[in-house]
Ligand SMILES: [Zn+2]
């Protein structure tokens with residue numbers, strides 16, 4: 452993801468392209484071990500389907516084991532308590548902070564862990580629609596309450612708070628044993644004052660942004676979430692996200708294409724000049740050029756992509772430039788399609804394809820498509836004319852010399 456493009460491209464790009472691992476997005480008062488955990492198991496904290504996180508295979512396996520353990524625990528633990536002492540997830544979602552907190556203080560650690568595991572299983576959604584329904588019922592209870600405020604939540608039991616935050620956000624990361632946010636952070640996340648993305652956790656509105664989306668969308672964080680779908684994920688070093696050159700807010704490429712925010716138009720930098728493929732940011736309503744951005748992403752990230760990633764990125768680029776009508780955009784579209792085809796039919800390997808696309812970008816940078824950078828339309832046409840005439844002239848001279 453790109454920050455303001457006016458910043459140093461290399462530094463800016465790398466900081467912002469590594470959302471999960473970069474420190475600036477972590478609030479300094481939070482334990483660093485959180486980010487380390489996230490790097491190992493991002494699916495644990497959240498995915499782009501935040502309200503219904505999908506766990507990776509490892510997590511699912513772990514949960515199944517956990518489930519087995521829960522059953523054993525249930526046998527051991529539940530019998531020791533009368534039904535009056537027991538607390539269920541529904542109780543936590545419905546009953547007052549004080550009542551549940553008091554009961555929880557009397558319950559053993561194992562029982563509370565079991566409750567958290569139970570919610571993790573539900574959030575995993577392994578049981579399909581039944582779990583989904585259970586989750587929505589819990590969430591409806593929690594979100595329908597007016598007594599859950601910063602003032603009352605201060606008195607909540609730690610596990611009670613973790614469970615309430617997990618239900619409210621749908622993110623099971625808050626239940627993970629190795630993730631321990633401060634009580635205050637959890638309360639702020641619950642109240643949408645802090646980003647729910649555990650790898651971000653920025654105060655909201657991020658960067659004190661005054662735009663309509665940051666101020667009108669509950670829980671929206673402009674540092675890590677998509678302006679259109681309001682979701683975040685852990686994809687970095689990719690053309691999957693488009694950053695606005697002007698306000699630095701982010702949009703999924705897919706969301707931008709779906710909403711027809713990618714089209715031919717003058718870039719806001721030049722204001723005039725020939726049309727090119729641009730992206731209109733929904734947050735500031737201004738446009739950013741796309742070819743330079745794609746070029747930056749490829750130049751900085753392509754060498755680290757494997758074959759599959761390269762294929763996916765080429766696919767993003769060809770979808771972005773699908774409707775391009777300017778020569779550079781068309782060429783890029785054809786080039787991507789050509790490389791995709793060659794990769795599919797194994798005519799070239801991913802290393803060669805990577806070299807080819809980087810050479811292509813090198814070429815577009817050096818080739819004198821001067822018109823693009825010249826504000827005055829007439830002047831740019833003139834330069835283009837002079838450029839092509841001179842090329843023709845050199846080709847003519849060259850062929851004459853070769854013939855001799
Ligand atoms: Zn904003």
Ligand SMILES: [Zn+2]
Nearest residue numbers: 646651672675
């Ligand atoms: Zn965030």
Ligand SMILES: [Zn+2]
Nearest residue numbers: 677680703706
């Ligand atoms: Zn989106």
Ligand SMILES: [Zn+2]
Nearest residue numbers: 695698732735
């Ligand atoms: Zn913008």
